[in-house]
Amino acid sequence: MTGQPMVKAEGVHKSYGAAHILRGIDLEVQNGEVFCLVGPSGSGKSTFLRCINHLERVDGGRLSVDGQLVGYRQKGDKLYELKDSEVAVQRRDIGMVFQRFNLFPHMTALGNVMEAPLQVKGETKAVARERAERLLDRVGLGDKMGNYPSQLSGGQQQRVAIARALAMEPKLMLFDEPTSALDPELVGDVLDVMRDLAESGMTMIVVTHEMGFAREVGDSLVFMDGGVVVESGNPRDVLGNPQHDRTKAFLSKVL
Ligand SMILES: Nc1ncnc2c1ncn2[C@@H]1O[C@H](COP(=O)(O)OP(=O)(O)OP(=O)(O)O)[C@@H](O)[C@H]1O
Numbered sequence: 001m002t003g004q005p006m007v008k009a010e011g012v013h014k015s016y017g018a019a020h021i022l023r024g025i026d027l028e029v030q031n032g033e034v035f036c037l038v039g040p041s042g043s044g045k046s047t048f049l050r051c052i053n054h055l056e057r058v059d060g061g062r063l064s065v066d067g068q069l070v071g072y073r074q075k076g077d078k079l080y081e082l083k084d085s086e087v088a089v090q091r092r093d094i095g096m097v098f099q100r101f102n103l104f105p106h107m108t109a110l111g112n113v114m115e116a117p118l119q120v121k122g123e124t125k126a127v128a129r130e131r132a133e134r135l136l137d138r139v140g141l142g143d144k145m146g147n148y149p150s151q152l153s154g155g156q157q158q159r160v161a162i163a164r165a166l167a168m169e170p171k172l173m174l175f176d177e178p179t180s181a182l183d184p185e186l187v188g189d190v191l192d193v194m195r196d197l198a199e200s201g202m203t204m205i206v207v208t209h210e211m212g213f214a215r216e217v218g219d220s221l222v223f224m225d226g227g228v229v230v231e232s233g234n235p236r237d238v239l240g241n242p243q244h245d246r247t248k249a250f251l252s253k254v255l
Pocket residue numbers: 016019021039040041042043044045046047048
C-alpha cells in the first residue's frame with residue numbers, strides 16, 4: 001500500500017456535444033480494492049470507465065491513475081495534453097474487459113493472449129507464450145489454448161479476454177458489465193475468475209448488475225445516476241440499507 005489512491009476523480013465532467021453526461025464525479029479507488037459501479041442505463045458508467053483509460057477525454061475536473069493525470073501533464077497551474085504515444089504508454093497499465101469480448105477471430109486463444117505483449121511490448125515469442133499459457137491455465141482454459149473464438153462458448157471467450165488483458169500486467173483492471181452478454185449458466189465461471197483476481201490483490205473497477213458478486217467480493221460500491229455519484233460505501237451497507245430514493249428505486253428493480 002502506497003497510501004495514494006489508484007484512481008482519483010475530482011469533479012470530472014464529460015459532455016458529448018450538448019449532452020452533459022458526467023456532471024462532477026468525485027471518487028477514490030484504493031490500491032488492491034474491488035470497486036463496484038452500479039446505476040441505471042445511461043447514467044454514465046461506461047463513459048466514466050472510458051475516461052479512466054483515456055478512450056474519452058475529460059472536459060473538466062481532474063482524473064488521475066496511480067498519481068499520474070490521465071492524458072495531461074501539469075506545468076505550474078496549466079494542463080497540457082499528452083501526445084498519443086504518451087497516452088498509449090499510460091493505457092498499457094490499464095486492462096479493460098468489455099461486455100463483448102472482441103477477440104481476434106483469426107487467432108487462437110493462445111494467439112489472442114500473446115498478441116499485445118508481442119506487438120506493444122516487443123516481447124519475444126517464448127516469453128509471451130509462457131505467460132499466455134500460464135494465464136489461460138489460471139482462467140481454466142489450459143485445454144482450450146488452440147481453439148479459435150468461434151470454437152469457444154461466450155463464457156470461455158470472456159475468460160480469454162480477461163487473460164488477454166492480464167497479459168499486459170496491468171496495475172488496474174476495468175470491467176464493463178463483463179457477464180451481461182452471457183447465458184446465465186456461463187456467468188459463474190467468469191465471476192470465479194474475477195474473484196480469484198480480486199483475491200490476488202488486483203485493483204479492479206467493476207460495472208456490474210451482479211449484486212451478489214458486488215456484495216461478496218466488492219470492497220466499495222458507488223451508485224451513479226444522471227452523471228453523479230448518488231451514494232457510496234461498503235457494498236453490504238449500500239445494497240442492504242440504501243439511503244437515497246433513487247438508489248432504492250434502482251435496487252428494487254435489480255435485486
Ligand atoms: N460517443 C457518444 N456520443 C454521444 N453520446 C454518447 C456517446 N457515448 C455515450 N453517449 C451517451 O452518454 C450517456 C451515458 O452513456 P454510458 O454508455 O456511459 O451509460 P451507461 O451507464 O454505461 O449505460 P448502460 O448501463 O446502458 O451501459 C447515454 O445517454 C449515451 O447515449
